[in-house]
Amino acid sequence: MKTLILGLGNELFGDDGIGIHVIRELKRKSDFKSNIDLIETSYSGLALIDVIADYERLIIIDTIKKEKPNPGNIRILDLSQVRHVPGPSPHYVSFPQIIALGKKLGLKMPTLVKIIAVEAKNIYILGEGLSPEVKCAIPGIIKKVKDILTDWERK
């Protein structure tokens, strides 16, 4: 079963780079089986359809915007918990939409999907580097990735 661990983010926008940082850390430290790929990308919207096609299982690491953020807080979401009614712009093609679109067009889309959503402190100001709260969340995120993989292996 081909699995993709996908770190989404933009390192130029502070905490929005968390997905990228996590993938780099995973590449450095972890020893995954050959059927598990690690990809980091700043692509947005529909371009992601090319990235996730042909994988059966997908773990996404990304930041999440909350009205009153608790930075570094990690939540595991299913597709059903993420917006699937489209937003006001194609800049915001959500994952459920990408997957639905991919399926409709006859592409092979992941069937098992988990989203690790990390609450960010600051994502609108240009600047490199994570906030301390989000940086500290990295080991916790890595553990969640491994937990999810173990859980899937069992099934």
Added chain:
Amino acid sequence: MNNKRITIDPITRLEGHGKIEIFLDEQGNVDKAFLQIPELRGFEQFAVGRPAEEMPRITPRICGVCPTAHHMASTKALDDLYKVEPTPTAKKLREFIYSTFMLEDHTLHFFFLGGPDFVVGPHAPAAERNILGVINKVGLEIGKKVIQIRKQCRDIISYLCGKVIHPVCGLPGGVSKGLTEEDRKKFLEIAKTGVEFAQFALKIFDDIVLKNKEYVDIIIGDIYFHRTYYMGLVDKNNKVNFYDGNIRIVDPNGKEFAKFKPQEYLNHIAEHVEPWSYIKFPYLRKVGWKGFTDGEESGIYRVAPLARLNASDGMATPLAQEAYEKMYDTLGGKPAHNTLAFHWARLIEALYAAERMVELLEDKEIIDPNIRNIPTEIPKEGIGVVEAPRGTLIHHYKTDEKGIITEANLIVATLNNAAAINMSIGRAAEKLIKKGDVSDGILNMIEMAFRAYDPCHACATHSLPGDMPLIVNIYNANGKLIHQLKRNMK
């Protein structure tokens, strides 16, 4: 006289997709409306201290959707910084890459934006009013074609600009990779398919939208209509050009108001600050800021597809020119002030982009190996301008004599439209909310007002929407929240 001053705390800045605040007067009619658009903050602090030559590599990451636009504007700023002219072949390659990008972005965005409003219909339920609904309506084949064209365009750009996430082909004075004859022929086939596809998209627009009186009425109706100034890049014949040329501004009657080199933009564009937003609203210095209003006396101007067509004397390629003439005939002349016509103009521009790709590839000079002039001058200041899909994009750098940035400014496309977007929302709200009566369909109708501009809503960041859908807050004359509309999460 009842003076109700309403201040919106600027600290409650936008953290989600969009927050629209609408304030009603005592009669329950719309007094003011504001859309808070998240803007790019900290660009100067971020750039200062960096070598200018890094900017074409870094700035594409400002936008996950249109990195090529930033890359190209940044590269041109470096040409200007070092006062080095790119070789003729380099210019052609850059314009070819850029046209490929515009074709991809425009066709994709039409199907995502205009498609749901027109192809599916403005009154269709929210769950259908998206790309999936479009595919359901027009057929799977079209969906597949859109995805295929998009992929082919992206492959071309990856090939010429490096197999990395973001383009890295631009250098001051040229490009880093040339084109072989074999690839020229291959890309030419793709470009011709692009022309066919763009024509096909216009035909869909014609069949589904223009032949439907209800849709045409919405396009030409007064809810989505503003008489503003228009700005865009034009070539020496005053035809639309995405990659290079002079900036031209026409007034609401279509008369040329100004035409200048990009380097002179500060003589023409000033910025206005509102207390409720972090955004500075650009406006025409020589007309002045008169508020969120349109007409000759107001310095508000618009950019992006319809604006570019309005600011020009036509399209430089034949099929696009034909489509341009048809649009203006239908809309009753030039300039066209109908906001929803941005979607139509977007398709005409896509056709021009594809035709231009063919033209550039049919010019044998594009495979010439001379792709770079090495800079020799001491750097000081450089300004690079391109027409991004969403409008005029300006990169401006000042450096010390070693090329390290000392000052930097960036005007992203959507910022040029910020004032107009607010005005459009205000107008739509005014027409749709009467005597405090807020009908159900209003959320979508208000969204249509700003979706036509395809604004860069925090285009930079990736974040999942979380629990921040589009919110429209409606306040009565006492500033009390009386109604809240939310685009649903689930």
